[in-house]
Amino acid sequence: MAVGSRSANTVRLLVYTKAIKHTIIFMITVQKRPKIKRWRLRIDSSAAVTLTVPLRTSQSTIESILRKHGSWIAQHIARRQADEEKAAEIYADHAPLIPLLGDWIEPPKELHSFYRREARSYFLAECAAIAAKIGVSFAKVRIGDPRSRYGSCSSKGTLSFSFRVIKAPRFVAHYIAAHECSHLKFMHHRAEFWECVRLIAPEYKAAEAWLKQNGNFLRFDQCTRSI
Ligand SMILES: [Zn+2]
Numbered sequence: 001m002a003v004g005s006r007s008a009n010t011v012r013l014l015v016y017t018k019a020i021k022h023t024i025i026f027m028i029t030v031q032k033r034p035k036i037k038r039w040r041l042r043i044d045s046s047a048a049v050t051l052t053v054p055l056r057t058s059q060s061t062i063e064s065i066l067r068k069h070g071s072w073i074a075q076h077i078a079r080r081q082a083d084e085e086k087a088a089e090i091y092a093d094h095a096p097l098i099p100l101l102g103d104w105i106e107p108p109k110e111l112h113s114f115y116r117r118e119a120r121s122y123f124l125a126e127c128a129a130i131a132a133k134i135g136v137s138f139a140k141v142r143i144g145d146p147r148s149r150y151g152s153c154s155s156k157g158t159l160s161f162s163f164r165v166i167k168a169p170r171f172v173a174h175y176i177a178a179h180e181c182s183h184l185k186f187m188h189h190r191a192e193f194w195e196c197v198r199l200i201a202p203e204y205k206a207a208e209a210w211l212k213q214n215g216n217f218l219r220f221d222q223c224t225r226s227i
Contacts, residue, residue: 030050
């Protein structure tokens with residue numbers, strides 16, 4: 001591994017790890033902050049790496065942190081690249097179509113606003129039906145793009161969903177709606193909560209398994225890279 005400083009707060013780090021058997025070159029942004037006591041290393045969803053350190057941290061300390069954690073960063077990025085390649089393969093198999101509730105359809109002009117509209121009308125109808133079935137009511141349905149969750153339920157009765165769920169098969173989207181609606185009744189994950197989920201979505205275990213195996217796919221849109 002080589003570490004070289006190129007500008008005031010950006011370090012270029014070249015990493016070779018045996019674990020992944022190839023060399024990855026990536027940029028790390030190093031931020032010096034006066035108010036923090038300990039360094040923090042963060043990789044965001046677009047694989048940008050940021051190291052935040054206390055203001056007076058020396059260059060040699062920064063380099064030693066990066067040297068020590070270089071292979072962890074490389075593995076994380078390699079995993080993301082593998083996810084991206086897997087998604088690209090799935091898209092390539094269906095090109096130029098896009099996924100919607102288990103079907104592959106002609107892509108609209110505005111992909112994200114299309115998915116958001118579809119997600120809104122799907123979850124509104126789905127949650128209304130489920131809420132009526134289990135005898136609860138909700139305040140509103142919100143559609144967003146949270147980084148690490150598919151849905152949530154607030155104590156005020158707002159059901160929030162990632163628009164990306166609409167790209168999954170119908171039984172998976174149904175399970176996400178069932179899960180959040182069940183929280184209107186049970187604000188925990190104990191047995192009675194899961195019993196409620198099971199009554200609404202008997203395939204909930206298969207849906208969880210699908211998400212575990214394919215959830216990363218939902219993060220990627222039509223892949224343009226060649227594979
Ligand atoms: Zn939950």
